[in-house]
Amino acid sequence: MSLWNQLGYSANPYTVNPLAPNAEGSELIVGRDKELRKLTTQLTSTDTHPTIEGDNGSGKTSLVAVAAYRAEQEFIEGRSQQLLIPIPDIIQMKSGVDELERDAYFAIARAYVANVKILDDLGFNTFDTSELEKWLGSPFIYGGGGGLSVVGVGGNVTRSVSANTGQGFTDAGFRQLVRDCLHATFPTREHGAFVGVIDNIELLRTSADARQALEAVRDSILSLPGVRWVLCGAKGIVRSVVSSPRLSGRIGRPIDLKPVPDEDVPELVRRRLAHYSTRPDPDAPVNPEGFAHIYKISNANLRNSFKHAQDFALWLDEEGKSQAPPTEKRELLEEWINITAAEYSTATPLQPGQWSLFDKIADAGGSMAPSDYEDFGFNSSQAMRFHLQRLEEANLLDSVIDEDDQRRKTISVTSNGWLVAYHRGKLQREA
Ligand SMILES: Nc1ncnc2c1ncn2[C@@H]1O[C@H](COP(=O)(O)OP(=O)(O)OP(=O)(O)O)[C@@H](O)[C@H]1O
Ligand SMILES: [Mg+2]
Structure with missing residues (x-):
C-alpha cells in the first residue's frame, strides 16, 4: 500500500507529470481557457505548427494535451468537422536530427495503430496497420516488407499500394509507410490531424542549435500530412527560433504561456x-x-x-x-x-560576492540575460561567469551562455535556489 x-x-495527488490527453487531464486543468482557445484555433484554422513559449513548469505540455483531447471529443460528439487526435508520446527536442525524426515517426506510428479502429469507425480512410505493427514490435531487425492495402471505409474506393518490396524494410520504407497512412487518413487539414508535442526546445541551449535542428526537419517531420506539432520551449528560445526565415510560414507565432x-x-x-x-x-x-x-x-x-x-x-x-x-x-x-x-x-561553500549576486538575481525576478551584467555590478559577462559557475555548482542557478543571443534570459534560479532565496529573505527580515 x-x-x-x-x-x-x-x-x-502531487504528481509532477504533465496532464494527460484524457478525461482526467481535462478535468484537472485550471485557468487556461484563453490559451486553450488560442491553441485550438491555430490547430484547426492554420497550416502552421503552433509554438508555445513559457517558463519551465508553467504547463505547456499539459495545455497541448488537453487542447488536443478536447478537440478529439468535440469531433466524436459531433460538434466539430475536424478530428484532432493527441499523440501521447512526447518528443523531447534533440540536436541529433536522425534521433529526433525517429522518435517522431515512432510516436506517430504508435498513435496511428492505437487509433486505427476508432478512425475506421468514424468513417476515415485507413491503412492496414499490420506492417506498422510489425515494425513497432521489432524496429531493428524486421526485414519483411511487401504490399499494403488501403481499405476504403464508408463507401470509398479501395486501392492497393505497394511499399518496400525488394530490399527489405528500411528506415526510409518505414517513414514512407507512416506518411502513406497519414495521407490516406488525413488528406487535407479539413479532415484533421494527429497533434504531437516537441518539447523543451531550450534543451538545445543555444538558439542557433535549435534553429538548425528544426530547419533540418523542416522537410521531413514538419511537412508530414496529417500531423501538427506544437513546439514548446522556455527561456526565449521559441521566439528566437520563430525568427528563422527558413521556418517562416511553417511555424506559428508563439503563444505566450504565463504562469x-x-x-x-x-x-x-x-x-x-x-x-x-x-x-x-x-x-x-x-x-x-x-x-x-x-x-x-x-x-x-x-x-x-x-x-x-x-x-x-x-x-x-x-x-x-x-x-x-x-x-x-x-x-x-x-x-x-x-x-x-x-x-x-x-x-557548497560560496563567497559573499556570490551570495550577493544570487540575491540580486532572485530579487530581479529570478532570471537574467548574460548581457545584463552591468545591472548586477560586473564589467563584463566574462567577469560574471565565474560567479555564475559557482552558483551553478551549488545548484542554485541554472545558466547557459547562448553566444548567438546574449539577450536571452538564460540564467535562472533553480527549484532549490528558490527555497534558499525564501529562507535567506526570512533570515534577513528576522535580523
Ligand atoms: N493549467 C493547469 N492546471 C492544473 N495543473 C496543471 C496546469 N498546468 C500544468 N499543470 C501541472 O503542472 C505541472 C507542470 O506542467 P507541464 O509539465 O505541462 O509544464 P511544462 O511547461 O511543460 O514544463 P517543462 O517546461 O518542464 O516542460 C504538471 O504536474 C501538470 O500536471
Ligand atoms: Mg513540458
Missing part, C-alpha cells in the same frame, strides 16, 4: 485532491492554502511546487506526523522549507 493510499488517495495566476492555484490543488481522494474528507499533507504558499516561494513554477509538496509529504511520513492536525501541518511545512533550504545553502 502506497503512502498515498494510506492517506486516503488513489494515487499521488497560472496565484488566485487559481488553490482551486487547482483542490481539484486534484478531490479527484484522487478515496475517502470523504482525507487530510492532505499540503492543503490548497499551503500549496499556494509553496507556489509563491517557487516563483510560480507548478512542477517544482508539486515536487516540493510531494517531498514534504514523504518527510512528514518519515517523521511519523502524517496524522498531525492541519494547523500543525502548516507549521511543519514551514519547518521543512527552512531545514531543506538550510541544507541547500550549506552544501
Whole structure:
C-alpha cells in the first residue's frame, strides 16, 4: 500500500507529470481557457505548427494535451468537422536530427495503430496497420516488407499500394509507410490531424542549435500530412527560433504561456485532491492554502511546487506526523522549507560576492540575460561567469551562455535556489 493510499488517495495527488490527453487531464486543468482557445484555433484554422513559449513548469505540455483531447471529443460528439487526435508520446527536442525524426515517426506510428479502429469507425480512410505493427514490435531487425492495402471505409474506393518490396524494410520504407497512412487518413487539414508535442526546445541551449535542428526537419517531420506539432520551449528560445526565415510560414507565432495566476492555484490543488481522494474528507499533507504558499516561494513554477509538496509529504511520513492536525501541518511545512533550504545553502561553500549576486538575481525576478551584467555590478559577462559557475555548482542557478543571443534570459534560479532565496529573505527580515 502506497503512502498515498494510506492517506486516503488513489494515487499521488502531487504528481509532477504533465496532464494527460484524457478525461482526467481535462478535468484537472485550471485557468487556461484563453490559451486553450488560442491553441485550438491555430490547430484547426492554420497550416502552421503552433509554438508555445513559457517558463519551465508553467504547463505547456499539459495545455497541448488537453487542447488536443478536447478537440478529439468535440469531433466524436459531433460538434466539430475536424478530428484532432493527441499523440501521447512526447518528443523531447534533440540536436541529433536522425534521433529526433525517429522518435517522431515512432510516436506517430504508435498513435496511428492505437487509433486505427476508432478512425475506421468514424468513417476515415485507413491503412492496414499490420506492417506498422510489425515494425513497432521489432524496429531493428524486421526485414519483411511487401504490399499494403488501403481499405476504403464508408463507401470509398479501395486501392492497393505497394511499399518496400525488394530490399527489405528500411528506415526510409518505414517513414514512407507512416506518411502513406497519414495521407490516406488525413488528406487535407479539413479532415484533421494527429497533434504531437516537441518539447523543451531550450534543451538545445543555444538558439542557433535549435534553429538548425528544426530547419533540418523542416522537410521531413514538419511537412508530414496529417500531423501538427506544437513546439514548446522556455527561456526565449521559441521566439528566437520563430525568427528563422527558413521556418517562416511553417511555424506559428508563439503563444505566450504565463504562469497560472496565484488566485487559481488553490482551486487547482483542490481539484486534484478531490479527484484522487478515496475517502470523504482525507487530510492532505499540503492543503490548497499551503500549496499556494509553496507556489509563491517557487516563483510560480507548478512542477517544482508539486515536487516540493510531494517531498514534504514523504518527510512528514518519515517523521511519523502524517496524522498531525492541519494547523500543525502548516507549521511543519514551514519547518521543512527552512531545514531543506538550510541544507541547500550549506552544501557548497560560496563567497559573499556570490551570495550577493544570487540575491540580486532572485530579487530581479529570478532570471537574467548574460548581457545584463552591468545591472548586477560586473564589467563584463566574462567577469560574471565565474560567479555564475559557482552558483551553478551549488545548484542554485541554472545558466547557459547562448553566444548567438546574449539577450536571452538564460540564467535562472533553480527549484532549490528558490527555497534558499525564501529562507535567506526570512533570515534577513528576522535580523
Ligand atoms: N493549467 C493547469 N492546471 C492544473 N495543473 C496543471 C496546469 N498546468 C500544468 N499543470 C501541472 O503542472 C505541472 C507542470 O506542467 P507541464 O509539465 O505541462 O509544464 P511544462 O511547461 O511543460 O514544463 P517543462 O517546461 O518542464 O516542460 C504538471 O504536474 C501538470 O500536471
Ligand atoms: Mg513540458
